[in-house]
Amino acid sequence: MSYLHPYQDVDFVLRKVVDFDALCAAAGHDEINADLAATILSEAGRLGSEVLAPLNRVGDREGAKMGAQGVEESPGFKDAYRQFADAGWLSLTVAEDFGGQDLPNCLGTAVNEIWHSANMAFALCPMLSQGAMEAIGHHADDALKALYLPKLATGEWTGTMNITEADAGSDLAAIKTKAKPAGDHYLITGQKLYITWGDHGMTDNIVHLVLARLPDAPPGVKGISLFIVPKFLLDAKGEPGERNAVNCLSLEHKLGIHASPTCLMDFTDAVGFLVGEPNNGLAYMFTMMNHARQSVGLQGLAISERAYQEALQYAKDRLQGTRRDGSRIPIIEFPDVRRMLMTMKSCIEAMRVLALVAAAEADRALYATDPAVAARHFARLELYTPIVKGWLTELAQELTSLGIQIDGGMGYVEEAGAAQHYRDARILPIYEGTTGIQALDFVGRKMLANHGETLLALLTEMEQTAAELRSTPYRYGSVVKAFEAAVAAGTRARQSLLDGAAADRHLAGSASVNFLMLFGYLCGGWLMVKSAQQAQTMLDAGEGDPQLLTAKLTTTRFFCEHLLPRTGACLASVLAGSESTMALTVEQL
Amino acid sequence: MSYLHPYQDVDFVLRKVVDFDALCAAAGHDEINADLAATILSEAGRLGSEVLAPLNRVGDREGAKMGAQGVEESPGFKDAYRQFADAGWLSLTVAEDFGGQDLPNCLGTAVNEIWHSANMAFALCPMLSQGAMEAIGHHADDALKALYLPKLATGEWTGTMNITEADAGSDLAAIKTKAKPAGDHYLITGQKLYITWGDHGMTDNIVHLVLARLPDAPPGVKGISLFIVPKFLLDAKGEPGERNAVNCLSLEHKLGIHASPTCLMDFTDAVGFLVGEPNNGLAYMFTMMNHARQSVGLQGLAISERAYQEALQYAKDRLQGTRRDGSRIPIIEFPDVRRMLMTMKSCIEAMRVLALVAAAEADRALYATDPAVAARHFARLELYTPIVKGWLTELAQELTSLGIQIDGGMGYVEEAGAAQHYRDARILPIYEGTTGIQALDFVGRKMLANHGETLLALLTEMEQTAAELRSTPYRYGSVVKAFEAAVAAGTRARQSLLDGAAADRHLAGSASVNFLMLFGYLCGGWLMVKSAQQAQTMLDAGEGDPQLLTAKLTTTRFFCEHLLPRTGACLASVLAGSESTMALTVEQL
Structure with missing residues (x-):
């Protein structure tokens, strides 16, 4: 149950598909390149393997629990967190002004894969801190930034996101938490x-980011504001008091994720500080959403990789059956076990290349000097986000299940x-955001809202790749054929939704998850082909x-x-429309 | 978290698809008919809902545990077992000679769905007793039958199957347990x-059926014998001593299944009694296999039904989002939630009709007076068994996962x-037997071994159904089209394995699970169309x-x-062959 970072595949993707060196050079980051990235990843891999991975089972067996003074984390986690923070891992992608290292997001993503593979429950803590830093960094005023960002960047404090309420899950309009000016x-x-x-x-303070309503706020999502609520108020020196x-x-x-405490939080006239403008909280949440959702998608990759290594x-090791010479056969030689391992391995590689390419779009959008280029990369980032979140996490269900299946009875x-x-x-x-929410975002905001233009741009690039395959002597005809068929399926699915969504109000909703999964497989296949x-x-x-x-040729x-x-x-489901999905009355279900 | 038996669907399938009355009449069971079956199912449903279902969570939280005197079952289980046994449910399909009610297997299957839905961990106990009764009933001599069967049939004692060893899981040839004549x-x-x-x-005695080797046994699977090993030896009166x-x-x-104790059993010069002939244990296991494997398939249906009712x-109940008039919307109105519910419901109905039709093939094989007819039904039973076991249990993974997904955060x-x-x-x-084992059985023993004849007979019946659809004014063109395409896929997959398996020794193994799943969906679709x-x-x-x-028209x-x-x-995977599955070296994986 050890873990080793699959550095070779990450290195290949960063150098050859993401084109990391060119990305950094274009941003003027001359000192950052793929060799430096390899060094950083190797260092992270060591911490992941030696410190975090051994605590993964411990955290599962002895999860976080309520104590008299609040939540007590799993044994060993406090020390591991200290090592993690002391090594500077929280500050990797934070701006230099606040003590960060300002490294590209795609490198941060590659590093984060390690934490989530090694110990996902642990890694949720820095993941939430990163989200909090992003919210504060983008939207808080300078005074709040100066007070909170440096301590979050060093990891001295951690951050949380307080969004959901009992009656407000996917439906943020229903948020009731109140904020009274004082x-x-x-x-x-x-x-x-x-x-x-x-x-x-584990830390001296916790910085809660909280969505709440001001007294005069309009109803619905346009009346939500974002607040910083520290566990300990800061004294005049900025220290927890x-x-x-x-x-x-x-x-x-x-x-699962027993070591990650999932808390019911109570705020009773808790002192909070407004982030940015009143009633703008939802917009601030949205700016963080690409990163947060891609981070969860990344968890899907990371846990699948961990499950693959175990399987x-x-x-x-597992011997079953005997050869004629009396020697016993490891099950890895059985074709059906190979099928499962190859399913895991090829999907993991597709997930990884998609996660890193999507993460690099954030860098490209940020680094671009031409606003049109930046806009194009941002649109692509927005398009990828629900795919990364939805497809990688759904696929992780199948792959971790295969991990059990390969182990047979032992897997249970x-x-x-x-x-x-x-x-x-x-x-x-x-x-x-559930897969259903991702799919609605993909079909609605990312597709129908721009009449399918950003998706068409992606499909056009895929067509170009298909044309390249056709025009060069590519080794595997089956790849060309399967990829072309998948691109055609994506093209047809897009057109059918564009044509049908207006007339059938249930179409987008009922077809959305199949539509999203179709593009997940297609994007994964495309980037594997490019690899x-x-x-x-x-x-x-x-x-x-x-x-x-x-x-890589074989996994592709x-x-x-x-x-593919x-x-x-997926296409057949999309084309079937919403009729049979919606036809039954509630009583008939 | 209550459970109600879906008696209407079961009643429909028994009357209209299984043709239960005709089946019973042909067997001379004039007193048994669908009305009696409905009464029995209603009685079972009551016990399931009122006694077993409420213990399902209890058994999960407080699983079976080791005590000083052996295993202690979950709280409430002993009393529930007594009610279950006292009502005669163990003896439903047992021969009258041994105190049973001799009811058809397909009715027993319909009843067993209830126990597994209500409390799968509990229901494993009588399921194992049924297996033990079948082994003893078919293969033990009259003296052993007289000693053990009546007490198992009343449920006074329970039965177990002792097969697997540390190095002999799927590979029974490696069994090492010894039996010394005395x-x-x-x-x-x-x-x-x-x-x-x-x-x-829970009971005064436990009857273990144990596979072991005699001193002079040949190596491998031809040297395994079957023994009865009671927990308490019987005294002269046949009572536990x-x-x-x-x-x-x-x-x-x-x-999971925490309430079902999964034991490491030790036998140290334990007194055992040979069942049937020496070295014939594996054959005896095989005669029980259809029932045992279909029972596990049935569990896949049953737990999916339970998960569906919960979801x-x-x-x-769950409200999210608000209508313009201010009222809140239950999530059942959302198209993507409908998609998940309809996936669950339609698959469950397909699973159920397949499970009952397959179970009825055992009755038809048994009741047939013409040996050729009996052989035909037995071949169909054999063909269905790995599909029922493999497809229903794999589908149960997806459906119980959807059950969580519909619940959102609460599902976790x-x-x-x-x-x-x-x-x-x-x-x-x-x-x-894992899905991989089912798939090998399906492709090997059930398909290639008879040159695909039994599968061809099934496909021919499906073609007839397709022809019927074409020739009558059927309401949904999409059904006809999808069903025809699926039958064509099955036909092509069959031919491709028949053509390719000899030349490519890895083909059958690498394609087998996709081949099995293809026929799972196809059989489910066919029987839904017939419904x-x-x-x-x-x-x-x-x-x-x-x-x-x-x-029913809509779920179909x-x-x-x-x-479909x-x-x-699945067909595309089968046609792709084994090359990319097997190409990597172990080091490249």
């Missing part, structure tokens, strides 16, 4: 549900570890490690042959 | 793993109940409840439109 601050009152790492004893009226009332008893080891026994990955993974398509093109070019030039590069082929055909089933 | 009995020594309900305190040397050493700490209730919280179904369900594709034909006939004749019958349509297209993805 001089230079506000008094926040209400309860927040499902607050990840809402309390713990008086205890604020924010408390964790109880913890959820969850299927691969088991498949090598908790001590083996596969079951924990499966349980931990199940939250991913739910939090930070294979690079691998082939390197092989032809005699560059690189031929074992790795031919493996496997993905195209065995996973699922786009056909 | 006069009229044998002394059994060895350890058995994953023994379901291997020990408990001296304690036998069989003990549970420990329990597995499992992902449906949640979707009705254990108290809501959805998570338990998801955890419980995960064992189903593993025990009683819809019956429903349409009734509607045209003004018979039956139009709400139910039109719902949904299944054909949204689930998956056969295309």
